Amino acid sequence: MINKILNLSLILLVTFSFGQQLKSPNGNFTMEFALSNDGTPTYQLIYKGKQVIKTSKLGFELKSKNMDLEFDSQKSVEAEKAKALTNLQSGFKISDVKNATFDESWRPVWGEVSQIRNHYNEMAVTLHHEKTDRKIVIRFRLFDDGLGFRYEFPEQKNLTYFVIKEEKTQFAMTGDHTAWWLPGDYDTQEYDYTESKLSEIRGLFDTAVTSNASQKQFSKTGVQTALMMKSTDGIYINLHEAALINYSCLSLELDDKNLIFNAHLTPDALGDKGYIQAPTTTPWRTIIVSDDARDILASKMTYNLNEPSKIDDTSWIKPVKYVGVWWEMITGKSHWAYTTDFSTVQLGVTDYSKAKQSPIHGANNKHVRDYIDFAAKHGFHAVLVEGWNEGWEDWFGNHKDYVFDFVTPYPDFDVKDLNAYAKSKGVELIMHHETSSSVRNYERHMDKAYQFMKDNGYNAVKSGYVGDIVPLGDFHYSQNTVNHYQFAIEKAAEYQIMVNAHEAVRPTGVARTWPNLIGNESARGTEFQAFGGSKPNHTTILPFTRLIGGPMDYTPGIFEMHIEKVNPDNKSHGNFTIANQLGLYLTMYSPLQMAADLIENYDRFPDAFQFIKDVPVDWQDSKYLEAEPGKYLTVARKDKNSSNWFVGNSNGVDKRSTKIKLDFLDKGKKYEATIYADAKDAHYKTNPQAYVISKQTVTSKSELNLNSAPGGGFAISIIEKK
Amino acid sequence: MINKILNLSLILLVTFSFGQQLKSPNGNFTMEFALSNDGTPTYQLIYKGKQVIKTSKLGFELKSKNMDLEFDSQKSVEAEKAKALTNLQSGFKISDVKNATFDESWRPVWGEVSQIRNHYNEMAVTLHHEKTDRKIVIRFRLFDDGLGFRYEFPEQKNLTYFVIKEEKTQFAMTGDHTAWWLPGDYDTQEYDYTESKLSEIRGLFDTAVTSNASQKQFSKTGVQTALMMKSTDGIYINLHEAALINYSCLSLELDDKNLIFNAHLTPDALGDKGYIQAPTTTPWRTIIVSDDARDILASKMTYNLNEPSKIDDTSWIKPVKYVGVWWEMITGKSHWAYTTDFSTVQLGVTDYSKAKQSPIHGANNKHVRDYIDFAAKHGFHAVLVEGWNEGWEDWFGNHKDYVFDFVTPYPDFDVKDLNAYAKSKGVELIMHHETSSSVRNYERHMDKAYQFMKDNGYNAVKSGYVGDIVPLGDFHYSQNTVNHYQFAIEKAAEYQIMVNAHEAVRPTGVARTWPNLIGNESARGTEFQAFGGSKPNHTTILPFTRLIGGPMDYTPGIFEMHIEKVNPDNKSHGNFTIANQLGLYLTMYSPLQMAADLIENYDRFPDAFQFIKDVPVDWQDSKYLEAEPGKYLTVARKDKNSSNWFVGNSNGVDKRSTKIKLDFLDKGKKYEATIYADAKDAHYKTNPQAYVISKQTVTSKSELNLNSAPGGGFAISIIEKK
Secondary structure (H helix, E strand, C coil): CCCEEEHHHHHHHHHHHEEEEEHHHHHHHEEEECCCCCEEEEEEEEEEEEEEEEEEEEEEEEEECCCHHHHHHHHHHHHHHHHHHHHHCCCCCEHHHEEEEEEEEEECCCCCCCCCCEEEEEEEEEEEEEEHEEEEEEEEEEEEEHHHHHHHHEECCCEEEEEEECCCEEEEEEECEEEEEEEEEEECCCCCCEEEEEEHHHHHHHHHHCCCCCCCCCCCCCCECCCEECCCCCCCCEEEEEECCCCCHHHHHHCCCCCCEEEEECCCCCCEEEEECCECCCCCCEEEEEECCHHHCCCCHHHCCCCCCCCCCCCCCCEEECCCCEEHHHHCEEECCCCCCCCCCCCCCCCCHHHHCCCCCCCCCCHHHHHHHHHHHHCCCCEEEEEECCCCCCCCCCCCCCCCCCCCCCCCCHHHHHHHHHHHHCCCCCCCCCCCCHHHHHHHHHHHHHHHHHHHHHCCCEEECCCCCCCCCCCCCCCHHHHHHHHHHHHHHHHHHHHHEECCCCCCHHCCCCCEEECCCCCCCHHHHHHCCCCCHHHHHHHHHHHCCCCCCCCCCCCCEEEEHHCCCCEEEECCCHHHHHHHHHHCCCCEEEECCCCCHHHCCHHHHHHHHCCCEEEEEEEEEEEEEEEEEEEEEEECCCCCCCEEECCCCCCCCCCEEEECCCCCCCCEEEEECCCCEEEEEEECCCCCEEEEEECCCEEEEEECCCCCCCEEEECCCC | CCCECCCHHHHHHHHHHEEEEEEEECCCEEEEEEEEECEEEEEEEEECCEEEEEECCCCCECCCCCHHHHCCCHHHHHHHHHHHHHEEECCCCEEEEEEEEEEEEECCCCCCCCEEEEEEEEEEEEEEHHHHEEEEEEEEEEEEEEEEEEEEECCCCCCEEEEEECCCEEEEEEECCCCEECCCEEECCCCCCCEEEHHHHHHHHHHHHCCCCCCCCCCCCCEEEEEEEEEEEEEHEEEEEEECCCCCCCEEEECCCCCCCEEEEECCCCCCCCCEEEECCCCCCCEEEEECCCHHHCCCHHHHCCCCCCCCCCCCCCEEEEEECCHHHHHHCCEHHHCCCCCCCCCCCCHHHHCCCCCCCCHHHHHHHCCCCHHHHHHCCEEEECCEEECCCCCCCCCCCCCCCCCCCCCCCCHHHHHHHHHHHHCCCEEEEEEEEEHHHHHHHHHHHHHHHHHCCCCCEEECCCCCCCCECCCCCCCHHHHHHHHHHHHHHHHHCEEEEEEECCCCCCHHCCCEEEEEECCHHHHHHHEEEEEECCCHHHCCCCHHHHCCCCCCCCCEEHHHHHHCCCEEEEEHHHHHHHHHHHHCCCCCEEEECCCHHHCCCCCHHHHHHHHHCCCCEEEEEEEECCCCEEEEEEEECCCEEEEEECCCCEEEEEEECCCCCCCCEEEEEEEEEEECCEEECEEECCEEEEEEECCCEEEEEEEEEECCCCEEEECCCE
């Protein structure tokens, strides 16, 4: 695959001390690698002549294999040795440098575009730690949209099995940038974003932390990736990671005196941060940079840094547009639990056949059939049903080990009959596996659970990890738990099952390698609009942050913002307009899109609902027309299977007018555009359901004047006239 | 099953304050339960009018669900409440007492006897914690051989899900008894026994601790159960537990000022000792007592306190006498690893087909066939083969997660061919699953591993848990890990597979409920004779301690004590005689018995080997003829399938003469006795291979004069003359 390799070792050996330069294919980027005086590897990144990452250190601190020795003065010599072995950051010499260039295109199974170019220049620096005779490789890949680098541990005598105490990677900022950040946390990603200067993070941290089913912060300046920033001179910088496999999830801790981000890995129950066996590599650390915010959204660098698909036959992996028995539970209108008879449940012991059915158990045969009928009538592919299986009466907050078995339905949910009925209507049912974060229990039942799906005709599962990880002590984003999510994805692939994992670790482009991972939550989704609401500009930030690593099962399409109209006891308010919700089907790209609201709410707005019915979930091309994090973004996408285009806008808190050129349309063709826009007086709070739908004929020469309300947006379908 | 219930509640309510008395069926025991002034439950045990357990406290300290509150003066009221909820030891009132008596007999699938009587009087005391409105039940069962009691947590509002900080059960000794003890440890049971007064434990503790692949002590007066003791006035007392299911393993910590043993449970990675969901029960705490040491060996109380078999069809569970490719690796003569080419192995990546086969890889086709031939020729049921599967090159000490897959053989081990060959000779192969204590990895592969066994004709597995538990932080005997061993046993039963788990938690009679658990190691086995040797009287203690909970795969039958004759580099010496080794097939009862030595060593002593060929592994009756812990024991057992008897003796460090009455033989029948005894000048150290074999005709009136050498013993086969 490597098109050509230039081995410059000999020449470079001479010039090592002066540092190594790497340029991007288009020349916009220069990465410079150098060793400091004490042999600490460093890098810096220059974009269009301006430094965007100042000289930053690289390396690791390892855990001593002889902790006891270190505190034993009797054994000071061994202790000295043990100590020396923990240093994998300084004392290096460059022993080799290899450069290469790579350029190929690949076709994703699903995506925003039908073809992705993977074009970069590469520099692999081999570093020798002379004092302990250990070597590591730092591999840099410089693309036209940014830098990726990772650590590699070749097979060698003195560095085979070791434990990482902390990764010492730095990202030194050039100024007090504006950042859109989430509090760093080992257990949750479901916070609202805070926009502030880097120097303001510490002061705003506590207010940025809201309560969650499981959470653990580590520092008042700790933040999560993907971290979106903007410099005062208009440079957009995005920090994240790619290919998080068998490693601990990366967070960043800001040294706010020096404006340096230091890597902070998620620990396990012992506080250790990584068990490594050479030969292996770390995930890639990514820095996407541009002076045009749209380039950040369009970047495919994160996917390009992942391995090609390991699934040969991907014919069973299909984008899905679905409805479900879900929002009613989130709002409190109905319940997951079958009964209120039991305060404690023991699977296999508790007898549900004698229990009194709760009148508000959502997942009952009649109600699910209604959703199947609705899906069939309106052309949805699938119906998700939650609360179908035994165990929901005491599933949360009790740290139960054997909390679900994933194969035993409640008495009022007929698995075989409902799947048969769905199939007869050309609809699929989506399985739901809430694990209550009892990961050992899920792994124990996984084969049976997946086999049960195949036996009953399910081909996709939504999994959930609500609450603290059980067995207790570990965290959602530690190496152990990251391995679990990956284990579930790969085993699902064996069964040809698509996975949509909620509360799992934030994606890092692994869906390129395992395209059956069609969705994740891993951020604050629509559900929070029923839990008190999210900030009105939330969805103008997510595409710059959470979506950098992969699609989100955001579950848009809520038409009723006054949650009390669904459940009188719930006073929450959804901070968006109906037009905004329609726009999300474009701005929040995902091959898995839900129409999340209740049937009755869609029946109230059939004309607006038409857009959700029409919008595709797979694309041959995408054009980001305008974008500014926290304020707005507008994207145009071309249906993968036709020449039709669809445009979506998500708007922040300020009312906004814009003019959209349709020059992306095929020249000479005529299209009918249907525009779903906010009404003049629409407002996410005071008048969220006011929208106007208009139609007009358009061509590639057309321009559209459009308005977005506060918390609003718009959606346009552009259908070719034949 | 309960023959009659006497509900004395009403009467007893009057007399609660004066304590509750319970007597054993034969009247030898009296257990008295009472509440102390502060409402702490207590018990004491009287045997033949003498107190054997002084007034001892019962109860629990729970973990606060609001630890943070406790240290927050702002919230002192909630903190007070949280604190109050952690007390489940004092402040109780008796709300009910129920007495019952029970008497039934049951037939074990395998065992020392064909029928076991389960006869006890029972008292169930319901205690109400008024301040917090919580209740627990303490159930006492008093047998003719001792006391068992457990805690029960009924379903209730205020005590459903909780965490045990420590179990507060006490065993208050009446004097400074002699004890045969092992250092308390969360990770190993493989120590030599130390004989000392209770008051001497602290001083001897450090010397009693020898190095092990994984170990963690918790106190200088911590000891393991089953703990064997003898009082100065000749009373034998054994403390252990029964039915250890979904709970942490019990150790004992001696308060050596007051000679009180306090329960000490094994913690998890967080230091927590038990996650409980009511309704449930704890394991039984057992106290076996007699003035005749033989009664301790004959006691079936531990099995009686376990549930009847949960396996309906047990026809596939069969006692096994086996040989194997094992001792040669233990001694270092050959290796488990296939090659020395790899310093690091990655399963599925490392290519063994190109590796150079080590000349001393034990599990090769030719060598295994030799063992199959040997087993067939001498009438053994099975052949164990270790080191057959990929991964042994770096399996130990590296805390690898994916260390074995349990289904991929080395290139020189043909699974299908060897099983076919074994079957053609009427022999079974025994599977080996070393987990390297990577329990998550084992659970991930367990279904495939067991299915692989069935597909290839294996019906039994030896599993191993060498090294620290992975993921790191947990221990071998914590609730999590105890659950894992149980999970493996129950899943094996689904596949009709027999389990022999090494380094797993010490057995507690669970084999009654799951008779496919045909063996455990869980103590210092014969292997240590090749690691420096064990004390010569080791096997005169194990039957009083380790074997109380179930059979041990001790692997006797070593005929060559000078290990360097097997491997010149190994200077270890086995501290036993050949006659001692033969006696172990009787004194160390197990339905699974190995002839552990090499073929060539058996070929050197064919006359002695004859006894191993003749001795059965299943029994209709057993008579303990003489016994003294640490000194000697002699047992006679009747073959389950004939009228033949077999007698075995294990002797300690002192030369010993004895006279054995054969009055257990059927009256009027004639038998030929073949006596395998130590030669006059035999000695475990200086002359271990000196034995004499003699034959004589005997009847029930016969008496035999027998001598045992230091570290010696004898074995006798008594075959009916037809």
